[in-house]
Amino acid sequence: MTHSMSSSTPDFVGRHIGPSQEELEEMLQAIGYADVEALVDKAIPQTIRTSDALAVEAATSEAAVIAELREKASRNRVLTSMIGLGYYGTHTPGVIRRNILENPAWYTAYTPYQPEISQGRLEALLNFQTVVADLTGLTTSSASLLDEGTAVAEAMALMHRATRAKDDSVLLIDAQVLPQSIAVTETRADAVGIDVVIADLRKVTSAKDLEEFAGGRKVFGVVVQYPSANGEIVDWSNVACAAHDAGALVTAAADLLALTLLKSPGEWGADIAVGTSQRFGVPMGFGGPHAGYMSVREGLERNLPGRLVGVSVDADGAQAFRLALQTREQHIRREKATSNICTAQVLLAVMASMYAVYHGPDGLRRIARSVHGKAVGLAAALRAGGVELVADSFFDTVTAVVNGSADGVVEAARERGINVWRVDADHVSVSVDETTTEPELAAVAAAFGVNAPVPADGEPTWAKSLVRESEFLEHPVFNTHHSETEMLRYLRGLADRDYALDRGMIPLGSCTMKLNATTEMEAVTWPEFANLHPFAPAEQTEGIRELIDELEQWLCAITGYDSVSLQPNAGSQGEFAGLLAIHAYHEANGNGHRNVCLIPASAHGTNAASAAMAGLKVVVVKTAPTGEVDMDDLKMKLKQHGENLAAIMVTYPSTHGVYEDTITELCDLVHEAGGQVYVDGANLNALVGLAQPGVFGGDVSHLNLHKTFCIPHGGGGPGVGPVAVRSHLAPYLPNHPLSSHAGPDTGVGPISAAPFGSASILPISWAYVRLMGGAGLTDATNAAVVNANYVASRLNEHYPVLYTGEGDLVAHECILDLRGLTKDSGITVDDVAKRLIDYGFHAPTMSFPVAGTLMVEPTESESKFELDRFCDAMIAIRGEIQDVMDGTIAAEDSVLRNAPHTAISLAGEWDYKYSRKDAAYPEGVDPMRKYWAPVRRIDGAYGDRNLICSCPAPEAYED
């Protein structure tokens, strides 16, 4: 067991943990405990407590960790990538790299559920939606998906839902869709029993042709790649007509850069477009993170998975942005949700949108022409040298017929510092991008034994009918910020509107908004990590793969599991992977019929949505009045479903923020009934070093590296959701068709497009563990528990803490119950959340897991100063509620109901019943660090009724 931090505590541990030793002692005293050990001993059930110190090596200094990372980086060999397949070289404009990707104002923000303090990133995401909608020629785009592969899978689900497809209807995928997208979609289809047929769809002219491919069954959806994986530009308009005749929908997986010159999918009849925005300035990063996208034609917008930003108005009638429709999709619709996506790729979507802002439509067209011109030059040189090409019509990729000598060509290119793609023994494909230079073109030509290419002018060389004629990105935002000065100021202006961890604490229960230390971030943008293609040969990626191995081992040591896959790129995806492993295990044991997944009522909405995606039937287990899983109800449900029980999904400590002592019994009962135990590990920040889900009864967990392990939230992504399993489930972890290192041969298939998911942000978590060491990680957990209990004890008399465990203690978060106050005053959790903005805070988690409550998670990183500032604000707000309860002021007239207050509202006419000072500078607000919300309270319902999801027409700005 580790003890209180000593003077030998490595410097970094003391910096990561907010409170000093003295402050921790003061807080312990306030809670009534002599030391951390006594508190933790009381709070955590002895039955699950680990007795050994964490088996993670001791911490080292920040300088030493950077040196270790440099050494690993040096063992990656970054060649020029011409592999393509959805991942391309790109120039990240410096102003975007430094001011977004490396700027905590952007990367430490949370998902914009509190829109009034998120206007900057909401505008950036609206720009992203506009880019996608304009380029794809469809009406509505969401604010990002996880990657292109999962976007295709989501499109399958959407087409299935929207066509009300019967069980035996079929999805047709063209054979030239990216191989990883096909594989990810097959994994998803398998889980819910959808049949997928892969076929060459180029010759399709009628509905009958399609149904023939489907063996006479009905086709509900068709997926094509545009341009195809081999580079060919195919006119899919006949396929679209045929599909519509057959009652099917059509998805085009399309390249955004190509679409600047290529007729848009919407114009030739696609209903849905999906893809990645990676080549819009986001480094390849060995596979991710990048923002996937999806756009749909009119009529399908209410089926869109993921978040959608829309335009609405605030209380003063000003234009304001907020998340539309599906905001809390999984929490409201549970297993009927359109998808399980929660954390997506906001930071990367913001980057891609800014690449479009930076270049504008003309700049993007210029880049696309230059790319195409290089490809045309290369093709001409190959043909002149007698090399046959598979297609005459292409944008950036040429596939050469090499008659058995693919290995030789690939090797010759590699000797010249270039990776090209070996399609099979007879074909090699080469993709050029905006970074490709003439010497590189000459080198790749030499690998084929032909003369150096001369780039063409870049005028489209494909059929006139497929040349783009429609305009795009005509909105002023894409035609204004083209000097670096203007761009810098635009980015700064947006960031200034937002509240992120760089301004103050974000006490969001279940989200663990802790420090994202600068040293942890540094390696992300190093070229040795940033510029690796996910399918680069293994001998070029030794350093990053060693880092991945070590991180996996540490996560095993921390959780007590035997095996980890880092492929899932969000917690939700880890859930899906874990449930697939459970299902495959049952199947292997002749128990394929086990299909019931028990989920406590208090579970996160993604749990139910993931269970449905995995083909499981959700059965809800009740919550006892004390907040624990209702054990009687559990026993009844086990009896009822025993034969068919697949698993229980339980969060520990539960979303009620308490270490329940029933967890061991729960695990035993489920195991006795033949079920597997899935422990949702989102709350691992309460367990690291103290208890191990893999030991106390879990068979599988997902972790959220963007919560417990310091990957910043990015305003709603990226994330990493590793899935950790005990050995009996290890054979069923995800794998990948294009990388034998990514998982077991017996695995369930890929669940992300890239073998190691969001690999380029793994150095963040690696650095965190290395900087903290086993003892420091345990100290962090202890401090998180002290901080939460301190806040609970300070606020309990003002807002009752809803659930507590042994010794009236909470775990790492606490739920404040406002329902009584709401009943007596009419003041809601919403009012309190918005009033907190005036005081300079981000609201706690609202109404999850219990409606009418606020869930506070301070994390270990917040100092006592900040905790007190927050508690003081909450207590002052309680006084304002009292005024309403006492009848001093009506709820509608109160400072709470009218919050937040903008600077402009103070400057105008003032007919409120409280002073301007009470509105903007209540007691405790330091005038020197006042945060001003840029808009007043936003009317969400108005925006849902009047759905606008791309940049409003320029005229809207005129008055």
Ligand SMILES: *Cc1c(COP(=O)(O)O)cnc(C)c1O
């Ligand atoms: C955050 C969270 C999830 C989902 O994780 P994402 O990375 O957002 O997909 C699941 N369960 C719980 C309890 C969570 O807090």
